[in-house]
Each structure stands twice: as structure tokens, then as C-alpha cells.
Amino acid sequence: MTTNRNHQAQASKDIYERVTNQIIAAIEAGAGEYRMPWHHDGSSIARPINVASRKAYRGVNIVALWAAARAIGYRSGIWGTYRQWHELGAQVRTGERGHLVVFWKQSGRDHEVDRQNGDDDRDEPAKRMFARGYVVFNCAQVDGYTPPEMPALPETERVAHAERFCAALSIDIRHGGSEAYYVPSRDYVQMPAFASFRDAIAYYAVLLHECGHASGAKHRLDRDLSGRFGSAAYAMEECIVELLSAMICTDLNLSVEPRPDHARYIASWLKVLRSDKRAIFTAASKAQEIADWMHALQANTHQHSRGAA
Template identity: 50%
Template sequence: MSTTRKKLDVHQEVTDRIVAAIETAGPYEMPWLKSRSGSFARPVNIASGNAYNGINILSLWIAAQSSDYASPVWGTYRQWQQRGAQVRKGEKASLVVFYKSIEKDEADTAEGDDNEISRQRLIARASHVFNAAQVEGFTPPTEASLLEAPVFDPIERAEAFAKATGAVITEAGDEACYVPSSDMIRMPERRRFMGTATTSPAEAFYSTLCHELVHWAGAKHRLDRDLSTRFGSEAYAMEELIAELGAAFLCADLSITPEPRMDHASYIASWLKVLKDDKRAIFTAAAKASQAANWLQREAG
């Protein structure tokens, strides 16, 4: 009898977890925004002090939300041991993904191709991490010190960030949108934004603006984000998912609680269809969202 263990399909495993979380989150809220009991800062690695990127932000947010982890700090079993902490017995690890570059087989390399890059292939590998809430012997520093972020009033910081990106933003009309033909963002007047039980009117305004800034960043003369070849008729819905994720990443960095968007309901079915049909789609969406959020942060200086 063969004892060979079935190899973990990293892309499928992460996609399945995110699909399940979206399907149970409700018609308007995304699972990474559903609860304020977990930490909404970007997840940070205990060993390097660096924030996670791409799909790992999303995966760890969902893990934190489902278990009510208040800390954004994560690490492998060994990394916690190196910090003098111990993962409690019976604690369940959360999945993160990293990519390892390997040499292609000669048969995989085009004849006569001496390009070093073409000889490399990226392979997804799984790693398992534990939250600070799952260990003993560790006192977490504040989120601000982890992210090395200056202490500002969150709304003032959001206003300064939006201005520093250089985007042309007008406040008029009833719709929030990015207009490619004029390369500008239109927002309803900020006074028209209403708060919710968990979101202030100002947070609602800035979280919506962050969504549109991610669209703006994807323009051809900026990040040139074109999804039509990869996703065909679903490209528009995927662009909205990227903007949704990018806005969530930015709001985390700006200490803003995002507002649940009513228009999510019209996109969720399309998002789920693409995610179920293509196990790498959520990886692409999260990577593009992370790219846009990081680019906007650099532009804002």
C-alpha cells in the first residue's frame, strides 16, 4: 500500500478558504471587513518586522477575523521560539504562501535560449504561521511601532495621503467613480457621506476614495492594469475586486475602518464564479491590489 501523502495544492487551498469566507460573510460585507474584533492592521511577521503582501494579507485577515485575534503579528513555530515565546499546545496554524525560484528542466527551456530569467520557474510553497494570540511569553508592541508609522490623526493622514498621490479629485454629483477619459476621480461631496454602526462619515468618504484611487493607479500610463486577456467578460468584476482589496489594504495602513459597500452584492456572484473556475484568480487579484496600494503609498511619499 502506498504511503505517499497527497501534495498540497497551495493555490486551491487558499482559494477554497477565501471562497468559503465570502459565501458566509453576507450580501454586502467582505469577510476581511466583517468584524472589528480582530486586528485590521496589515499582518506583520515577527522575525523580519515586515508587513505581509498580496494574498497573505487577505488570508491572515480572514484567519484573524474567524478566530478574533486582536494582534496583527504572525510567525512560524520556529520564529516564535527564537523570540523566546512558545506556541500553545493544540493551536491551529494559518496558511501563508511564498514563492521559490527553481531551475527549469532542460526540456522546459527553449532551444538556444540563454536568458537567465527564462530558465527560472516560480513554485508556490506553503508555510504555516501562528498569531501572537496563540503563543505564551510574548508581549506585542503597538501596531504603530510595528509598521513604523508616524502617529497622526487617521483622517488627517488620509487627507494628506490622497492629496500627495497627485490624483485629480472633484467632489460633485451622486457617484463615486474614476473617469479614464479625463483621468480624474469624481466623489460625492464629503458632507453627503453617512456613518454606520462601525464606520464614521469621514471613514466612509476616505475608504470610498481609496477604492477609486486603486482604479486610478491602474490606468495605462501608470500601472497599465489590463485584465481583459486573462479574465475576458469577467474583467470588470475582477477590476472591482482588485479595487476592493486595494482599498482595504490602504485603509489598514491609514487606520481607517472601511465602509461596507452596497454594490458588493452585484459583484459577489461574478467574483465567486471566477474564483471557483480559476484557483489562481484570487492570487492575481490580491497581487494587483497590493501592487496598487504600495505604488500609491510610494507616490504619496
């Protein structure tokens, strides 16, 4: 039993390292243009989905598949294992290289249930959970499958949806000045005037980033927001809310474009990821927790509005 557990622990460690190295390589590749693996154009590639379950990937698997899609140039976000494609009557082409996703299984249980990073609002696998890697292939790597058309909503509808989404968070948002930031001591988000942004989508991407910081307040999700610029804690918090903004923009079909101010974060992100192979798993899981919290507020708002009617 001990030998088996040691083998599982080593396998999990190897998976953490492989996924982390893949994401580090993607960050390094885009560093010159400040383009990170989580930047996307708001199209179907932005939401990695499993072809068999039709469920969206979560947590670190989103980031890993974004990185893979950017590196190879895939134009669709539909993924599946070799067996899943085969069961659908499609065939992975000879010579195609698969990409790693991670689930956790509980050791010693007769009935094993896969859990993704970010499930159940946990930033680390539960006790006696071990990471297990699965190789998936993008639909661009198979023959015999045509991805469905993904109609794009008009920009006006996407922007209106984003406005409603942010309003439902009930966070104090103020406008003025030239910088965007969150003030923990007074619990408000400061944003430059709407007109100072390149376009509405850029405004909401930044607003979601700052609302991500606000989610860490003690009366919300209670994260440590005391890290100073240059510290590992500060770098981690910035990574968490960058991923959060990208995840929500995916859900709202908004693009996430690189910004020059990322230059001051890239080196610190790489330092944290290189020093801790679980850091990106933790950051992605925290980002998923915030995304789930934000979506739950939308559902509550919808229910209250229906009740009032």
C-alpha cells in the same frame, strides 16, 4: 529532475487551491452582511506582521491572514512560524491549528530567496518559481508572548494623513452627484459631496477605491479597464481595487466597513475565484502593485517639498 518539477508544480497547485478555498469560505461567511475578509476596523489586526522579521506580509498573504483572523476572532496581527515563536521563547499551545501563507522559491538555485505574492510588481511567480506554503500561528495561539501596545492616532490626525495621501496621487478628483466612479476616457474621479458620507473615514475608503481604478490608466500602471459590468474582467478589477483600498486604509489606520452595494459584486467575485484558483493571487498582487505605486508617490512628494524648502 522532471519528477521533482512535477511534484513542485502539484504542490504549488494544491497551495493555490487551499488558499483560494479559505478566502472563498470567508467571503461566503460574510456575504449576508456584505462583510468581506478584507474589511477591518483599522486596528493592529489590520496589518499582518511577521514576529521575527517585523516586516508586513504582502499580496495574497494579507488577505489570507485577514480571513483567518476574522474566522477565529484574533485581535492582533502578529504572526510567526512554530520555529520563530520557539526562538523568541514562546510556545505554540498544544492543539492549536496553524494558518497557511505562501512564498515562492526558485527551483534549482543553491541560494533560495523567499518572495511573496506582490513582490517585484509581478502578478505571477517568475519562470521556474514554485509556491511553497508555510504554517504560521497568531500571537493569540502562543504562551510566553505579550504583543506590544499599538497606540492609535486621534481620528483628526488620521483623516489629515489620508487627505495628504490622496492629494499626493495627483489624480483629478471632482465632486457632485450621488455616485462615485472613475471616467477612463477623461481621466478623472467623480465623488459625491464630502458631507453625503457617513463620516470622513467612509469618504476616504471610497476615494481610495476610485483612485485605485484611476491607477490603471495607460500613463500610470496600464491595466485593461474595458471590462463591462457582469464580465469576469470587471469583477477582477473591482476585486483588485477593493483590496487596494483595504491595504491603504490599513496603512493609514482607517477602518474599512461593509457597504450594501457590495451585494452586486459578491456573486461575481465568487464565480471568478471558483473558476480560477490563481485569481485571488493575481488580484492581490495587482492591489499590492497599486499600493506600492501610491506609496512611492508619497515619498516623491515629501522629497520635492523638502527640496523646495
